[in-house]
Amino acid sequence: MGVIELDRLEVRLGGRTVLNGLTGELRGHAIGLLGPNGAGKSTLINTLLGFHEPSGGVAKVLGLDARVDRMRIRQSVGYMPENDSFIGNMNGVRFVRYMAELAGLPPAEALERAHEALFYVGLGEVRYRKISTYSLGMKQLIKLAQGLAHGPKLLILDEPTNGLDPTARQRMIQLIKDIRKQGGTHLLISSHLLRDIDETCDEVLILNKGRIAAISNIEEERRSHRHFIEMEMTGSTDGFVQKMQSQGCECASFAGGRVKLVMPDALSAKDLYVTAAEFGVQIRRIQQRRDSLEDIFLRAMEYEGGRVDHVGV
């Protein structure tokens, strides 16, 4: 069973189609939801939570239909909204306890979990302060605490690092990594910051203009041994390039002796030096890098067909 299953999901809001025929299955432990502003990330989250009714197709969360099993989905999900969303005149512990009770915890357990959740996210010392007096970072953290308090199976984080300074951002990322590491909770993280997704997620769903531009398993990409290499060489590179291509490399040469190539698993960097020596060219600079999430994202954004694609390197 996938964490999120979409089958020709269509959502129309205010007379226009915001999500258009999304189909795909996400099974990752931490799923990133990427896309430019207006791509439909928040609409997808709202649809999964049952805030928006799908106008067509099916969306399932943890095997439950978002159209008919809203309450059961919400029971299993913790949600941290993008914008400020709290009750300002409540103190931290009372707010988190309130949310935990709404999620079904009995009052005593809810109080205990509220304290624990606040300590866990680092708000233990300010838990009796009114939320309206919290800083922006603290407000982000208390939204995370209320999402965690009832022990959800899926935690949905909508732009969790929005407006945070570098220290607070790092703290938030560390918390997300920690939750992921514990293993009991799936994560769906919506962000337009590639770095956040890159650091925390193992699978990514990229949306563009209401369509799925790509679904990619970052973890698999990371495990991939297909290396991208950029080199600067002196001398004629034609022979070198032809030899490398004959050995299974994808090569492209540019002016100034620059060569870019993708190496198959069977070859290593040593083979480059051997071949270069064979053709009498010098390698002046060599940079080895793996395909980044940024590459996946940019390629997905260029993709115009609207077809679901598992983007690989």
Added chain:
Amino acid sequence: MSVFNHDYRPYEGRLTPLGSRPLVLARYALNEAWSSKITIGLFVLALLPCLVDLVIIYVADNPMARALIMRGGPAFDIDQSFFLHVLETQCWFALVLAAWIAPRLVSFDLGDNALPILLSHPISRFGYLLGKFLALILSLSYVTWIPCLILFVYQCYASPQPWAMAHLSLALGIFAGAAVWVVLLSMVGLAVSAWVKWRVIATGAIFAVVFVPAGVGGIASAILRTRWGLLLNLPVVMSELWQRMLGAPAVMNSRFELPTFPMVVVLVIACLLCVAVLNARIRAREVVRG
């Protein structure tokens, strides 16, 4: 998640039934409403007339006290008219209390944009409103039918004649009359608070919703020389309904008396308007059209 280790652990304990979640909202809403000293002050103020009425009943039913206090003056009649007066007084205090409490229940949630986070939990929009509605109804009950029925019970106990059996329908009338008003006030209070968002303005708007149409209705009645303008006058409509529910003699000139059915229709329309407003405003996400 232990406090010592600061580790995350999932919750594996028991869960409360889904149907009881609106009660959680009601409990927190009641707490919010009654945490204000002004609410307590208004509540105490609303009970002062009841104390006076209690003394009146005591004097009316106690010949010795009557002789001492009234010194041979006319005795009070504890009848339908007396309880109509009691009910009217309490119900207008309920309006003041509703105008104070209702915005506290909804405006904070809307002002702080708490609805997305509240409704992301296993509670529907209906459940959310039901919780707030229960809290408001309970708060208003404290100053309307509960003290009125306590006075009724005291009169049953204190009356030297067999009064209770002959006036059982009065108790029913008190409860039903107060219930209609409390439900209407709760709906108007929640709808206006959801519409306006700002607490202080919402308080004023609740009074405006009750009294501005009354003024408009009065003007319409005067210009068009018709009694139907009074249908917009909620105080008049409710007074007439209470009078009929309690079986008290008519106070108003028969020329201005309104039939019961149109009055009920007006109340139903008012409630439907409130439902429409609540349906439009109580949403986790607003959809911008166009």
